Amino acid sequence: MNTQSQTQRVGELRTSQLLHTFGIGAVVDLPNLSVIVRGLQEWDPAHSTVLRENRLLDAVQRKLGKQVAELRTPPYTPPNLANPFDEWARIGVPVAAFPRWLRCTRCRVLASADSGLFELLSDVYRPDKVRYVHSCHAQGRKRPSAVPARFVLACQEGHLDDFPWMYFVHKGEEPTGGEHALRLTERGTSGEAANVFAVCGCGQRRPMSDAFGEENAAKNLPGCRGRHPHLGTFDGCGLRTRTMSLGATNGWFPTQIRVFSLPEGETAPEDEVAKNWGTLATVAALPKELARPVIVSLTFWPDLEPYGFDAVWDEMQRQLASVGERPKSVDTEEEVDLERPEWEAFTRPDQVNLPDFTTQRVARPRGTERYLERVVLVPRLREVSALYGFTRIDAPEFDVLSTEASRVAALSAEPPTWVPCAEQRGEGIFLQFREEPLVAWEGSPAVKERERRLRAGHDAWRANRRLQPGEWPGTRYVLLHSLAHCLIREFALEAGYGASGIAERVYARGGADPMAGILLYTAAPDSEGTLGGLVSLGEKPERLGSLIEQALDAARLCSSDPLCSEHDPVDHARLYGAACHVCLFASETSCVRNNHYLDRTLLVDTMAHDDLGYFG
Structure with a gap:
């Protein structure tokens, strides 16, 4: 990785992290400084690898335009650790120091990195030692470190900016005359915003709690300047800004498209x-x-x-x-x-028996013939994901093909000709469900009434967030999605993988060409993929059948009942019914829907409803 001011390595990231956690526009918290990943206009594609996945490329072109011609991995060259001055050390993902405001860890002075008060110390042998220092005490490398300021500004359009310290301390007035050196001090040990004060040499001081909350933001913070630090641009925005802690989890959400590599032809x-x-x-x-x-x-x-x-x-x-x-x-x-x-x-x-896609049909567990059509083991699969943008503050819409474009920040200053992607290899279990009993269940009056309540909650949720009306995924999707979460929890106890390492893919569609199935899979960036723990669960039908029964039994009662089972999506304007962190919610790495569209009521009999569960 490189800084904007001078080319030098400052840290390392895995390829998958550059798409899922610290992609373009994200702030990366390194041991001694924080940086923001620069836009594609700064990347060098000469040292990246082209990945061929036509279905994925077509989907990306729908989002970004026909000028996108390639999917590429991030630039990388195998390192020569014996010589950190070789060309390999200058090949990587470009970054720039952000935020630009720094605070001395000894005297607590607060100033911009461009003020001349701080010096960047490099270390080619130990990139993790690169840091800013302040000359208030000691000499040379013994000088105290200057760390990034704790707060930044963001808006819902994906803009990010340095916190306006002078504006905030002086309550929007331009200071004139006198001493205006800033310091960031703390009182007590809690570290909460009310105990953190921005203090000016002129005597003005203000607690950081005045910068949080909608009312405080409207009164005490300026409008958004439309800054994209990863692009180096100011678009002019004017929306209300929001104070965020550096490294907050809602500071960057990737918008991605993922596909499996299918057999050619x-x-x-x-x-x-x-x-x-x-x-x-x-x-x-x-x-x-x-x-x-x-x-x-x-x-x-x-x-x-x-x-x-x-x-x-x-x-x-x-x-x-x-x-x-x-x-x-x-x-x-x-x-x-x-x-x-x-x-x-x-x-x-x-x-199918191919290097990147292998399937094996096995017998259904005894007792599941009523609802299961087939069980397919997938010993080998390859997942390719492409990053086409990101959002801040609020997570993006869940269907990658209907995300509101106005909220997605661009990856480059100009329309990109390629986008970064990553590939992972793994294994999984696919369950296909019988169509006839599913259609009969969907048509029952009780299920239709429950669907009406869930859909009303869906509409209210979008209206509260001023989003355009979105497509309701259907009762079938909620049923299969809820079952997938139950099985993830149960499989994690048996397969040797953590629950956060098992992902889902739900195929739910009615009409003339229906789909009803779930794929539970795990994948890793290693070229050999995973170890076969999931596939082993389905090799013996009686073992898989036992796991399905245990998952359904666990779903019938939640330790948060009766509150969980009585949850009404309309009253709370939520995208889920009887579901919570105790019973159905999964980690964000497992659920592409961010734990929405879940309902135990449709799955099994619960304390509040005993006439709806498909497996009741």
């Missing part, structure tokens, strides 16, 4: 031919043997090659023969369906 080359039809149309009228060397020499041929030349040629002829019909193009408004190809791959009747 699972779909016809229709989409790829249509995407490149402008070039292919010029050779489609040639004889096949004359067109072959031209087509295989095109730059996008590697995207078509997995389908085989004959299949590509046949598709070209089909589109050429479509009189009056415009070839299908990815420029249409039709959304990219990420779930359907995965569903078809998991539910196909034959088994």
